[in-house]
Amino acid sequence: MPAVAAVGRFWQNKPVRWSILGVLLPVSGVVAAYAVTDPQPQPELYRTERVMEELPAVYVESGTFQGSYWAQEAVEPGDSLTDVLQRMGVSDEEIREVLARNSVDRSMIQLRAGQSVNVRFDASGNITDVQFFNDDDNGFRDLVALEKVNGKWRTSTSAVEMETMPTLRAVQVRTSARGAMAQAGVPVEVRESLNEIFNDIVNVDELTSGDSIRLLYNSMYFRGQEMATGDILAAEVVKGGKTYQAYYYSQGKGDEESGSYYDQNGKSLRLHEGFNVKPVDYMRVSSPYGVRIHPVLRTVKMHTGIDYAAPTGTPIRATADGVLTFKGWQGGYGNTVILQHSNGIETLYAHMSAFSSAGGQVKAGEVIGYVGSTGRSTGPHLHYEVRKNGQHMNPTAIALPTPKLTPTNMAEFRRQQQAHTATMAAVRNLPVTVTQLD
Known part of the structure; x- marks a missing residue:
């Protein structure tokens, strides 16, 4: 009892009582906080296990390797x-x-x-x-x-199997765009096409260190070896931090000759007047641009232009302003006219039955000749070619009018755009050049 009385007197001492409470309250707070935040037991998500398996020795028969x-x-x-x-x-x-x-x-x-x-x-x-x-x-x-x-x-008697496969390239410019693309294995005809596609909105040749290019284009292989390139399907050019995009879209069902390039909003990349005239009216395409396999002979041919079937005497018009640099007979082309345009582009019109009086400076839409079947030709038609710096390119994508997209076309364009964008996303933010090894 004396001890209890002592404790009571001690507790009645107010300064001592407040000192004890000052110590106990923080401690009780820590205990409470710990009780609230103590993590609950979690089920085991991963279990480490070492697996060892003895594999049979690799046996290579001497002298049988054929590389x-x-x-x-x-x-x-x-x-x-x-x-x-x-x-x-x-x-x-x-x-x-x-x-x-x-x-x-x-x-x-x-x-x-x-x-x-x-x-x-x-x-x-x-x-x-x-x-x-x-x-x-x-x-x-x-x-x-x-x-x-x-x-x-x-x-070769091998079965002719020309395979078309998409090729992806991501190019970081160090000194020049052309040099960087060449080092990345981008074919020269693709480099020329890229320059022309973006010609009205950005000069690819002016890209400098830190700029970049991303490309998705078709390549054609024979017996595992790349033999030709097709159209650029999608491209992105980054200049000074700003991105410019281009997408190839063909309005016809399987109609390759109707393809053109549009920006990310489905608008033509052609901002200035250029190739806005068709070479002949009331025509049909009898042979489009590109690689094809003869169904009977099983031979592979590369058509370097577009053939338009039309009656003999149908007027042939210049597709853009230019200078007439050749008028005359040219081997299998027969009667031929060649026009030189700006930016290193020239157009060729072959198999004419007759020439017009055009010469020197020629205006877009001016008649330069008439459809015929001269040279090595099986019937009346116009063979129309486009070259840039000596390289053949698809006329429909480079040097023919770009048709506007209808609402139906736009829906299909968006679908193709989404697929191509997803493919290029794999290399979009890489700070290095990426080359697909074929």
């Missing part, structure tokens, strides 16, 4: 096939064998500067295959494919 690889060489001005093969390290004896005994007419082996010759070597470094497009003077190029079978050279 081969493709090599590619660009044709320089004045090159023959012999010149190209020599630069690729093919011996003179092998070159004689390639050219001496095969069913390809010597006149078919015509090369143009800038094109590629593809050669396959076996594991011993011996040449086994050669393939390239010959350069025709009639608006067509034939695929020449040679192979060595049982020690003898012959025209």
Whole structure:
């Protein structure tokens, strides 16, 4: 009892009582807070486990490995096939064998500067295959494919299977756009097309360090080797932090010749007057631009322009202002007119029955000749070609009027745009050049 009385007297002392409460309250607060925030037990989400399995030894039979690889060489001005093969390290004896005994007419082996010759070597470094497009003077190029079978050279009998696959490139500009794209493996015809697509809104040649380009375009392969390129499907150019976009859209169902380029809102990228005239009226396209396979002969041809079937005598008009630089006979093209336009573009009009009196400066829509069937032609039509800096391009995407999109077209355009945008998103923010290895 004396102890209890002492405690009571101690508690009655007010200064002591407040001191004890000052100590206990913070402690009780900590305890309460801990009780509230104490994490609840969580189920085990991951369990670490080491798995070891003994695999059988890899066995490689000596002397049975058969390796081969493709090599590619660009044709320089004045090159023959012999010149190209020599630069690729093919011996003179092998070159004689390639050219001496095969069913390809010597006149078919015509090369143009800038094109590629593809050669396959076996594991011993011996040449086994050669393939390239010959350069025709009639608006067509034939695929020449040679192979060595049982020690003898012959025209390839492989089933003709030209595959079309999309190719994706992301290019970071260090010094120049053209140089950066060349290093990334972008073909020269694609580089020229890209420049022309954006010509009215941004100059691709003026891109500087820090700018970038993203490309999605079709490539065509024969026996696993890229032989030609198709249209650019979508492109993004970033200049000074601002992004410019282009999307290819064809209004017809499978009608490749009607394709044009539009911005992200579905509006034409053509802001200035240019190629706004069709070369002939009341026509139909009898042969579009691009690679095709003959259904019976199983041969591969590259058509470098568009053929418009029309009655003999139908007026042919200049598709844009230009300078008439050639009027006359040109091999398989027959009666031909060539116009030089701005920005390195020229247009060619072939197989004419007659010329008009046009000459010198020519205005868009001016009659320059009349439909015919001269040269190597199977019937009256106009063969219309477009070249930029010597490279053939699809006339419908570059040098023909761009049709406006109807509401129905717009819905389909949005669907294609979404798909292409999703593909390019994979490389959109990468600060390095990305090259797809084919």
